[in-house]
Amino acid sequence: xxxxxHEHAARVQAHSAIIGPGHTYGSVTDKLGEIVLTxxxxxxxxxxxxxxxxxxxxxxxxxxxxxxxxxxxxxxxxPVGWGFDIINxxxxxGIGHAGTLISAILLLLRQEWRTSINRFAEAMTLFAVSCAxxxxxxxxxxxxxxxxxxxxxxxxxxxPQPRSPLVWDVFAVTTYFTVSLLFWYVGLIPDLAxxxxxxxxxxxxxTYGVLALGWRGSAIHWHRYETAYLLLAGLAxxxxxxxxxxxxxDFAVGIVPGWHSTIFPPYFVAGAIYSGFAMVLTLTxxxxxxxxxxxxxxxxxxxxxxxxxxxxxxxVAYGYLMEAFMGWFSGNPYEGYAQWNRMTGPYAPIYWTLxxxxxxxxxxxxxxxxxxxxxxxxxxxxxxxxxxxxERFVIIPVSxxxxxxxxxxxxxxxxxxxxxxxxxxxxxxxxxxxxxxRGLPMISIFxxxxxxxxxxxxxxxxxxxxxxxxxxA
Amino acid sequence: MSLAPxxxxxxxxxxxxxxxxxxxxxxxxxxxxxxxxxxPFPVEGLSEAIGFQHTCLPxxxxxxxxxxxxxxxxxxxxxxxxxxxxxxxxxxxNSWPSYIPITFEVVILFAALTxxxxxxALNGLPMPYHPVxxxxxxxxxxxxxxxxxxxxxxxxxxREATQRFLEGLGPREVSEVEQ
Numbered sequence: 126x127x128x129x130x131h132e133h134a135a136r137v138q139a140h141s142a143i144i145g146p147g148h149t150y151g152s153v154t155d156k157l158g159e160i161v162l163t164x165x166x167x168x169x170x171x172x173x174x175x176x177x178x179x180x181x182x183x184x185x186x187x188x189x190x191x192x193x194x195x196x197x198x199x200x201x202x203x204p205v206g207w208g209f210d211i212i213n214x215x216x217x218x219g220i221g222h223a224g225t226l227i228s229a230i231l232l233l234l235r236q237e238w239r240t241s242i243n244r245f246a247e248a249m250t251l252f253a254v255s256c257a258x259x260x261x262x263x264x265x266x267x268x269x270x271x272x273x274x275x276x277x278x279x280x281x282x283x284x285p286q287p288r289s290p291l292v293w294d295v296f297a298v299t300t301y302f303t304v305s306l307l308f309w310y311v312g313l314i315p316d317l318a319x320x321x322x323x324x325x326x327x328x329x330x331x332t333y334g335v336l337a338l339g340w341r342g343s344a345i346h347w348h349r350y351e352t353a354y355l356l357l358a359g360l361a362x363x364x365x366x367x368x369x370x371x372x373x374x375d376f377a378v379g380i381v382p383g384w385h386s387t388i389f390p391p392y393f394v395a396g397a398i399y400s401g402f403a404m405v406l407t408l409t410x411x412x413x414x415x416x417x418x419x420x421x422x423x424x425x426x427x428x429x430x431x432x433x434x435x436x437x438x439x440x441v442a443y444g445y446l447m448e449a450f451m452g453w454f455s456g457n458p459y460e461g462y463a464q465w466n467r468m469t470g471p472y473a474p475i476y477w478t479l480x481x482x483x484x485x486x487x488x489x490x491x492x493x494x495x496x497x498x499x500x501x502x503x504x505x506x507x508x509x510x511x512x513x514x515x516e517r518f519v520i521i522p523v524s525x526x527x528x529x530x531x532x533x534x535x536x537x538x539x540x541x542x543x544x545x546x547x548x549x550x551x552x553x554x555x556x557x558x559x560x561x562x563r564g565l566p567m568i569s570i571f572x573x574x575x576x577x578x579x580x581x582x583x584x585x586x587x588x589x590x591x592x593x594x595x596x597x598a
Numbered sequence: 599m600s601l602a603p604x605x606x607x608x609x610x611x612x613x614x615x616x617x618x619x620x621x622x623x624x625x626x627x628x629x630x631x632x633x634x635x636x637x638p639f640p641v642e643g644l645s646e647a648i649g650f651q652h653t654c655l656p657x658x659x660x661x662x663x664x665x666x667x668x669x670x671x672x673x674x675x676x677x678x679x680x681x682x683x684x685x686x687x688x689x690x691x692n693s694w695p696s697y698i699p700i701t702f703e704v705v706i707l708f709a710a711l712t713x714x715x716x717x718x719a720l721n722g723l724p725m726p727y728h729p730v731x732x733x734x735x736x737x738x739x740x741x742x743x744x745x746x747x748x749x750x751x752x753x754x755x756x757r758e759a760t761q762r763f764l765e766g767l768g769p770r771e772v773s774e775v776e777q
Contacts, residue, residue, distance in 0.1 A: 150741065284677035287700055293700055300704075303710070322737035339726055340740075343636055350721070353714060
């Protein structure tokens, strides 16, 4: 083949490849296994984990005090009964949605690029949902009675009220957590077997061996495994849509102006995916750098994630526009006032910052130059994370603080303990994330092997460089 | 003979998924039925090549989903209509549209649990010991090697003839698998 043909192929490769050139089954296994099965940990890991662990101390400080004193240490009041606790709940659970989208929906759509980031995103889902679940649990005030939310036959002739969206939420979130955990664990089994076979230390061999359940890669097992994985993806896809729809029902089923809207379910789901992809980018960009994973999380991954962010961001923008339009078009004075109050009331700066973060800044992603610039992508993703948090602030306390009659109006200000609780869950999330990276394969090794170009030539013995494969082969 | 450890089977080691797939097809064509292939990632068509046609897992998942629908709906009906009826302004007790979200979540929960538990159980996992792990090179099955193992229980199995057959498939190596 002509030399410039090769050159062209290499250039195409650099921009669109899912995996860097020259990898074999063995080399990806070594490279990805080495991240965990090594005695040296990169300094960046310690920095990240230390940050998470420091913030985690705020969590350990706040929760006992909260249980001791009660939710009065938060800024919630009447009329604003839902403050940071519910904002953070919705924010965290939204972040989780990208993980399921990447692992389930992109699997069904045969988007092979998902393979490098799905494991990582699934772990993110799991930890984000754990953080999310803590808020309503602690918001109940007496979390030791939280089991009343479950339909357990008890000595009180008492059942949860299944007509209430809050009870739907309990079922949606617990199911979501369970299914995410199953999906993540099933994906891990073959890689745990790899670790079992490669670990040097006896204790690690036993630990990974027990977790791998004796997986031996039998063709018949793979057959059932793939069937189960596909079925799980098919089940998780409607589930993820239902979860944030149910979260939005917490608001939309109520009569509060600014909440009572049929656009809530679709726009909540889009917002969830938006914030989730922003979080995946915020986390993968530094981690890819720390671990030198540019061969596996390539520019194509970053660009695709930026595109998903741009698309879902536009859906969210449409949602804001429709909310404002319906406030005017409905002719309902309360609805109109709620919208007007968002834009010009005491919390107007938050509303306009939200518009800046969620609508204006992400438009930079239309530019190919921004999408190729990794630090710029990181900044945009971070701003979207902030914007999505502000969105929930605008929806929740800003809708509540002006009740139907002015005598019931009030203001909401977060307290010190609101902030420590929020930062504390960020610490919990980061700590779990970094522990996961250190102890488990953050990139699905067996799926990467399956993505490698096939054929005798691609799997030459070490020492002989494999030819550059065509993109998407 | 009685001193030698009983044989589980003979195992051939290959470098590529194509090679193990071709070998499995030839072994099946030769009449071998009790065999299995071991690969570091799913190889399309390999389970069919060794004669495994279908799994009942999707059916189990469907049944679990239907059971979930019944359990989900019936438990809400029981709680609100039979066990603790609460008259709110004369509205019907069986307010079924409100029961749909929870019914849906229970369907997903039951089906997903069945998919995972069913897959693990049908695969006979967890299995802490299996003879194939006695082959030293077998750790490559979770890295970059592909194995085909013809088991000694196969009616056509013959220590020498099977060894010759496997060697004719162009493997890296043929090893005995001790029981």
